[in-house]
Amino acid sequence: MKIELRARPFDPLLELGFYQAGLSELQGRYGATAIFIGTMRDGNDGEPVRGMTLEHYPGMTERHLQRIVETAHREWPLLDALVIHRVGELRPNDPIVLVAVWSAHRAAAFAACRFIMEELKSKAPFWKREDTAAGARWVEHNTPG
Amino acid sequence: MKIELRARPFDPLLELGFYQAGLSELQGRYGATAIFIGTMRDGNDGEPVRGMTLEHYPGMTERHLQRIVETAHREWPLLDALVIHRVGELRPNDPIVLVAVWSAHRAAAFAACRFIMEELKSKAPFWKREDTAAGARWVEHNTPG
């Protein structure tokens, strides 16, 4: 299980590949990997967005991400999980978040991946500020899941 | 949109990377990518499995995969989708299936990815034969989703 905040752009597929390569003792045991990648869009609410700043609450963010993933582990028979989340300055098309879960069967993998994303979006203290032509604006709420 | 059957082992993350690199006109539009990777396990029903043969019905399989993905496109606002499924001889830890969908928001991406997997498992004509110490046996039904 790994939970990480990243201040620099990251490649989710590369990270996944590296992480999964380290799961050698799970080889042959996981039949299902469910993955979600959140990516910065170049527009929101009908307006172009040129950049984004992701603020967080150091300490509280990590603690809540950890707890969310631990809850998922208790709720479903997971073999492993990986969460990477950006903070700092982002450009459109930059990955924001990667969630990956490994399980023997797909039902647990799908449900846990979805759960982690919904919990992350409702509980982990991150805040998005978008840079638009009209200036910077704080995103006031997330799109419903 | 791409739907492919593969007779040889494939690397799902590499395939995803290649495919997504080709989606340059969607850059900045997708905020959500939901991905599922099915991998061959080294055991099933409590028995070690050394290998697997994936049979299909050439023509009918492709047609139904195509239709499933088209249905997902009608049902949810998807930007793109990729499905790759193995046929032929597999070893434990070989990827069996990759499903990836790109959408502006996560609700559509999650739902469509799950839908494609469930439909694929219930409608696409594939059959698994497992090679165990006791000989070959056909898998009689899929794990419920």
Next chain:
Amino acid sequence: MAIQVKYFASLRDRLGRAEDRLDAAAGLTVAEVWAMLWPDTPLPPNMLTAVNMEYAEPTQIVHDGDEVAFFPPVTGG
């Protein structure tokens, strides 16, 4: 009329062959195609049927040139 018949997976193994060709009078159903080819072997329970690569009920009428397939529940993914 001429009907092409295919069997897959465990059903093919059980029958010992993958294909049949049936020449018969028009108006047969899928179930009757099976019964003509395998008069002593009832179609095993749970088997699925397709006509021209579309899932079909056993009562569906087949036509000249159709491809009829019999196979067990699918287990892909």
Next chain:
Amino acid sequence: MAIQVKYFASLRDRLGRAEDRLDAAAGLTVAEVWAMLWPDTPLPPNMLTAVNMEYAEPTQIVHDGDEVAFFPPVTGG
């Protein structure tokens, strides 16, 4: 008692600072911590509060050395 106070995101921008330190008598609630620091500014609606990095109700009592945070709804992921 000494309380460390933090503000985040749009709330911090609005208040013009990220942190405060409050020295006060024991037994204050989270809401009273806010009211002592910002007597003329009601806590904007929908704001969330945390004590020692755990979500807390405005009625929660704070203790010496606690870290109290005020912030808008979270928008990560």
